[in-house]
Amino acid sequence: MKKIILILAIFIGVSACKTNPFTGKKMLNAFPNSQIFPTAFAQYDQFLTENKTVENTADSRMITTVGQKIASAAERWLTANGYPGYLNDYKWEYNLVQDETVNAWCMPGGKIVFYTGILPICQGETGVAVVMGHEVAHALADHGAQRMTASYGQQIGAVVGNVALKDEKALGLFNQYYGVGSNVLGMLPFSRSHETEADKIGLQIMAIAGYNPDEAAELWKRMKANSGASSTPEFMSTHPSNDTRINNLTVWAPEAKAEAAKFGVTSFK
Ligand SMILES: [Zn+2]
Numbered sequence: 001m002k003k004i005i006l007i008l009a010i011f012i013g014v015s016a017c018k019t020n021p022f023t024g025k026k027m028l029n030a031f032p033n034s035q036i037f038p039t040a041f042a043q044y045d046q047f048l049t050e051n052k053t054v055e056n057t058a059d060s061r062m063i064t065t066v067g068q069k070i071a072s073a074a075e076r077w078l079t080a081n082g083y084p085g086y087l088n089d090y091k092w093e094y095n096l097v098q099d100e101t102v103n104a105w106c107m108p109g110g111k112i113v114f115y116t117g118i119l120p121i122c123q124g125e126t127g128v129a130v131v132m133g134h135e136v137a138h139a140l141a142d143h144g145a146q147r148m149t150a151s152y153g154q155q156i157g158a159v160v161g162n163v164a165l166k167d168e169k170a171l172g173l174f175n176q177y178y179g180v181g182s183n184v185l186g187m188l189p190f191s192r193s194h195e196t197e198a199d200k201i202g203l204q205i206m207a208i209a210g211y212n213p214d215e216a217a218e219l220w221k222r223m224k225a226n227s228g229a230s231s232t233p234e235f236m237s238t239h240p241s242n243d244t245r246i247n248n249l250t251v252w253a254p255e256a257k258a259e260a261a262k263f264g265v266t267s268f269k
Pocket of ligand 1: 134138190194195198238239
């Protein structure tokens with residue numbers, strides 16, 4: 001009987017395995033979009049009702065502009081690489097929230113929030129594109145779902161496929177990893193390997209969107225300098241910056257420009 005359960009668990013595990021186009025890696029994801037997106041969308045809407053959004057200002061328009069360019073770049077890349085329609089379930093949305101916390105995030109399905117507190121570190125549109133590209137990359141690579149899958153497997157001692165978020169344990173994990181309502185401060189940090197992936201993917205998307213990837217290393221230098229400031233640098237607690245990250249970004253910037261050239265993008269702002 002045990003053997004049958006084991007075989008079943010492996011079978012389900014394999015069926016929940018798919019190749020991520022952005023990383024080229026086979027990844028285990030027990031939480032498909034159809035399970036995660038409705039919950040993410042509902043929580044995003046709830047967050048917006050509980051927080052003050054900034055509308056019709058130069059800054060809020062900049063967030064939308066950059067977001068649209070990043071989303072469009074991701075779609076172009078996917079189509080060119082044989083994955084048209086990969087983002088069909090996404091419902092992109094970009095909001096600027098009045099809050100001095102240094103933070104920005106993208107929930108599954110393309111639901112993005114920037115806090116006004118991160119804008120001084122971004123220092124303009126290209127810096128916003130660095131952060132936007134990075135956060136969107138986490139979503140595109142399904143990093144959150146992978147973290148949930150790993151934790152869920154640890155908790156119930158098995159590999160499982162297609163877990164419903166109606167499951168209390170699964171919903172608890174969702175809240176832990178994505179935060180709930182106004183409490184995004186509860187978000188757990190990504191692993192170092194997920195951070196590295198998001199840096200690399202984010203750099204390519206921003207370059208295809210026409211933003212200078214050389215700015216990425218500069219932004220993380222500013223983020224690092226800011227982490228010594230007295231205000232709570234929330235972004236830094238989930239995204240620790242270090243010299244390796246900054247070095248990587250410097251090395252990868254020319255590769256990102258080369259990727260952008262394949263899409264006819266050769267000048268960057
Ligand atoms: Zn990150």
